[in-house]
Amino acid sequence: MLNIHELEKQWKIYKIKSYLPYALIIVSLSIIALITYIFYDTQTKTRLQHIKKSPTVKHVQVNIKKIKARDTNKTIIQLKAKKISKPKLQTEKQDKLLPSMNFMKNIQHEAQIYTHSSDPIKEKTTKRIRKKIKKKTSTNTIEDVRIKEVPKIHKEQKPDITIERKETQNDIMDIIKRFKKNNNPALSLFVAKKYYELGKYEQSYNYALITNQINSNIEASWIIFAKSLVKLNKKNKAIFTLREYIKSSHSSNAELLLNEIKSGKFK
Amino acid sequence: MNSIFVNSKNVFLDTVNSKDYVQLDRVSTIYQSLKDSIKKPLKMILLYGKPGTGKSMFLTKLHHDLCESSNIYLYQTPILDESEFYKTLAQDIFQTKYNDTLNFTQFMKIVKNQENQEIPVVLLDEAQLYSELLMEKIRLLSDTRSIKFVISLHKTEREDLIAKEHFQTRIWETIELENASKAELKIYIQKKLMKANCFDTANMFSTHTVKKIYKLTHGNYRDTNKLLYTLFDIYTTYEQHSNIYPLNTTKVPNKFVEMAAIHTGLIHA
Numbered sequence: 001m002l003n004i005h006e007l008e009k010q011w012k013i014y015k016i017k018s019y020l021p022y023a024l025i026i027v028s029l030s031i032i033a034l035i036t037y038i039f040y041d042t043q044t045k046t047r048l049q050h051i052k053k054s055p056t057v058k059h060v061q062v063n064i065k066k067i068k069a070r071d072t073n074k075t076i077i078q079l080k081a082k083k084i085s086k087p088k089l090q091t092e093k094q095d096k097l098l099p100s101m102n103f104m105k106n107i108q109h110e111a112q113i114y115t116h117s118s119d120p121i122k123e124k125t126t127k128r129i130r131k132k133i134k135k136k137t138s139t140n141t142i143e144d145v146r147i148k149e150v151p152k153i154h155k156e157q158k159p160d161i162t163i164e165r166k167e168t169q170n171d172i173m174d175i176i177k178r179f180k181k182n183n184n185p186a187l188s189l190f191v192a193k194k195y196y197e198l199g200k201y202e203q204s205y206n207y208a209l210i211t212n213q214i215n216s217n218i219e220a221s222w223i224i225f226a227k228s229l230v231k232l233n234k235k236n237k238a239i240f241t242l243r244e245y246i247k248s249s250h251s252s253n254a255e256l257l258l259n260e261i262k263s264g265k266f267k
Numbered sequence: 268m269n270s271i272f273v274n275s276k277n278v279f280l281d282t283v284n285s286k287d288y289v290q291l292d293r294v295s296t297i298y299q300s301l302k303d304s305i306k307k308p309l310k311m312i313l314l315y316g317k318p319g320t321g322k323s324m325f326l327t328k329l330h331h332d333l334c335e336s337s338n339i340y341l342y343q344t345p346i347l348d349e350s351e352f353y354k355t356l357a358q359d360i361f362q363t364k365y366n367d368t369l370n371f372t373q374f375m376k377i378v379k380n381q382e383n384q385e386i387p388v389v390l391l392d393e394a395q396l397y398s399e400l401l402m403e404k405i406r407l408l409s410d411t412r413s414i415k416f417v418i419s420l421h422k423t424e425r426e427d428l429i430a431k432e433h434f435q436t437r438i439w440e441t442i443e444l445e446n447a448s449k450a451e452l453k454i455y456i457q458k459k460l461m462k463a464n465c466f467d468t469a470n471m472f473s474t475h476t477v478k479k480i481y482k483l484t485h486g487n488y489r490d491t492n493k494l495l496y497t498l499f500d501i502y503t504t505y506e507q508h509s510n511i512y513p514l515n516t517t518k519v520p521n522k523f524v525e526m527a528a529i530h531t532g533l534i535h536a
């Protein structure tokens with residue numbers, strides 16, 4: 001006689017065993033997904049912290065101190081301005097524009113990982129995914145260090161950046177995008193003015209500086225530059241910069257602003 | 268107790284009986300060609316295949332069909348003692364009784380002295396059990412063309428070797444029996460049940476269920492018999508246990524097939 005109860009028990013064990021591999025695969029996949037999510041989440045957070053730690057104002061101080069210490073000869077100042085502004089331009093790009101891009105990259109990485117995880121050869125791919133993650137993170141850090149590579153990546157990622165920031169600074173980002181394509185100082189000046197209007201003086205300072213670097217004869221750019229400095233509580237530096245500019249350009253508008261700043265009319 | 272499940276269960280008892288023979292297209296062609304081969308002046312015919320592919324059934328059926336019309340003898344279990352082997356053949360074929368031992372030379376003499384109109388056909392099942400020495404004697408006997416042997420062998424690597432070494436040059440015909448295909452398996456199961464008037468249970472074996480069975484047995488007749496015997500045993504048990512499980516004859520639950528497979532050792536729980 002057949003022991004049906006025993007057989008039923010065995011059958012249940014068999015069923016559980018046959019579903020076990022699938023259950024394991026699902027569990028391990030979700031764990032991997034969770035780990036990658038946490039991993040990138042913390043990465044973006046540390047990046048944001050990193051940005052906060054290095055404000056551009058410090059660079060401004062240092063650079064202008066250097067100018068002060070040197071001879072006030074017109075040509076030398078212009079050269080200095082160019083020299084100084086170069087590294088600033090780069091750090092500015094790196095500090096301000098990289099984070100959003102990394103974020104976009106992370107999203108792309110995650111998307112890649114998810115497509116990979118649907119692969120039938122599960123065990124092997126999970127290993128590969130981990131390797132990929134490691135590789136990707138290492139390239140991320142390398143990008144931060146190698147400033148020269150940054151512009152290239154900017155070009156590739158441009159559409160993504162605008163989508164990211166559109167919510168807050170729609171038109172400015174559009175202009176920045178166009179500026180990056182053609183390096184037209186009129187656009188960077190526009191951006192500087194816009195940022196100045198929005199009260200984002202660090203940004204307006206930066207874009208005015210970029211504009212001055214491309215073309216050092218734009219009066220409006222020097223004015224925004226000086227105004228931003230005042231707003232950033234660098235009144236003395238603003239006065240100094242304007243004086244140097246007036247010496248080379250004899251700009252009456254610059255002189256007017258200089259007087260206003262000196263008299264405390266412009267704050 | 269005369270339940271349909273009990274009757275169906277008994278259909279799959281592992282017995283070899285010519286009455287239970289199911290006509291399957293492939294087997295029928297082989298069967299016909301063997302029948303023809305016997306009539307041809309062949310010395311020896313080798314029938315081989317994996318265990319449970321129906322070799323014994325095949326020989327039984329052949330013997331059953333031809334025993335009235337021709338001089339045919341079936342030995343389902345091998346006679347391992349050489350003298351006993353000759354004595355049995357002498358008595359069965361030539362009606363010569365020997366009380367003493369009979370050796371090969373003596374038996375050869377008897378064979379040659381016979382002037383039979385029709386050459387006797389000897390069917391030897393489970394021939395892999397015969398010693399190499401006796402096998403060699405059987406070969407020599409068949410060389411005289413006075414007795415025709417049909418030899419059935421398990422097909423394993425070792426037996427393949429026997430087949431090659433002992434018969435390659437002398438065997439005029441080899442016939443291989445194989446496991447059933449999916450379609451054949453369905454016909455096999457349904458025909459077997461219908462032969463026993465179990466029409467309801469025969470209907471339970473849809474293509475889906477047969478596929479599942481095929482996966483487990485690979486179409487081997489003996490494994491299928493074992494599996495289905497247990498399957499109907501499960502049905503009968505549930506039936507007796509006042510229907511713990513709702514039983515119907517529309518389809519076979521996968522659960523039952525898997526349980527039967529666990530019980531017969533086709534899958535390991």
Ligand SMILES: Nc1ncnc2c1ncn2[C@@H]1O[C@H](COP(=O)(O)OP(=O)(O)OP(=O)(O)O)[C@@H](O)[C@H]1O
Pocket residue numbers: 280281282283284287288289290291294316317318319320321322323324325420421488489492
């Ligand atoms: N054509 C058939 N019709 C009905 N039943 C069959 C048929 N072929 C095989 N079987 C069944 O399959 C089972 C196994 O077949 P059989 O005993 O003939 O295999 P075998 O090849 O002789 O195996 P072994 O090599 O172990 O002796 C038997 O119980 C038999 O009833």
Ligand SMILES: [Mg+2]
Pocket residue numbers: 322323324392393
């Ligand atoms: Mg057999």
